[in-house]
Amino acid sequence: MSDPQPNRRTIRVVAAVIQKNERYLITQRRKAAVLPLMWEFPGGKVEEGEADADALRREVLERLGVEIEVGQLISFVSHPYEHYTVDLHLYECKLKSETLQAKAVNDFKWVTSGEFDQYTFTPADEASMTKLLGVQL
Numbered sequence: 001m002s003d004p005q006p007n008r009r010t011i012r013v014v015a016a017v018i019q020k021n022e023r024y025l026i027t028q029r030r031k032a033a034v035l036p037l038m039w040e041f042p043g044g045k046v047e048e049g050e051a052d053a054d055a056l057r058r059e060v061l062e063r064l065g066v067e068i069e070v071g072q073l074i075s076f077v078s079h080p081y082e083h084y085t086v087d088l089h090l091y092e093c094k095l096k097s098e099t100l101q102a103k104a105v106n107d108f109k110w111v112t113s114g115e116f117d118q119y120t121f122t123p124a125d126e127a128s129m130t131k132l133l134g135v136q137l
Contacts, residue, residue, distance in 0.1 A: 009084040014056040015043030015125070016068060016093035017075075017132070023110040025095075026119065027063060030106045037106060039119040041090060041128075052089055060093075064108060065101040069094045075132040079124035088124045090132060 018025040018041075027042045029035055044059035046052060053070040060068050071092035078087050102108055111119070113133050121129065 008080070010078075011084055011086050012046040012052075013043060013086050013088045013124070014046055014052045014059070015041035015088060015090050015128075016056055016060055016070070017041055017090050018068070018093050018095060020095070020110065023112055025100075026109055026111055026121075027102075027105040028107040028109075029122070030104070035122050037120075038122045040122045040125040042105070042108070052091065056091060056093065063104040065103045066099060067096040069096060075128050077124060077128045077131055079127050081123070086124045088128050090128050 016025070025042060026039050029038050029040065031037060042060050042063055043056055044063070046055040050058075052073075056070050057068060060066060071094065073089055074092050075090040076088065078085060100108060109119075116129060116133075
């Protein structure tokens with residue numbers, strides 16, 4: 001199937017899957033963001049010339065004020081939105097400290113995979129969670 005918009009912009013996004021005590025760290029987008037107040041795994045856009053791991057460390061530090069160790073790539077999904085496509089790369093990550101702050105996010109929570117259906121996730125994150133965890137939202 002060909003893309004009906006061949007000039008569609010693709011945005012490379014990285015996200016951290018951080019697990020502790022059988023719970024996953026999720027963040028809520030700010031009110032002024034695209035897809036306001038939706039939930040996602042913490043992360044963000046990869047800048048031009050930036051490595052995925054560097055982008056992920058920068059984004060999590062900016063959003064939650066905490067440093068992470070970036071592990072292996074565990075999932076990839078490409079999700080078309082109306083005006084662009086998001087290539088979302090999920091990495092297994094570990095926190096270097098426990099002190100989280102909602103700096104550039106509206107909120108954050110630790111939830112079990114069974115609680116995911118209680119939150120409205122961005123379409124790309126929803127697709128990646130379905131693939132990663134076999135969870136239908």
